[in-house]
Amino acid sequence: MATISALPAPGTAPAPIPFRQILPWAVFGVVLAVVLLYFVGAEQGITSVIAGETVHEFVHDGRHLLGFPCH
Known part of the structure; x- marks a missing residue:
């Protein structure tokens, strides 16, 4: 009976991901985080x-959970 191993062969290393492929996703993540932070922290008044x-009512509990004052 043959066994199949998911381990890589000795001496092989995973290929690094080029920075140019990571950068758009990193920018997208930062923009998304800033937009979410705005809506949770400052979308009022x-x-x-x-x-x-x-x-305000939709993110009200999250606002308290993250320590933002809202009243």
Whole structure:
């Protein structure tokens, strides 16, 4: 009976990922994080992008969990 091993052969190393392939995903991740931080931390009052209290109420508990004051 033959066994199949998922381990790489000795002497082989994984190929590094080029920086040019990682950079767009890193930029996307940073932009997404900043947008989420804005909506959780600052989407209310005079800096509001979306009118009304819908976004505020949607992220209300997350705002308290992350330590942002909102009242």
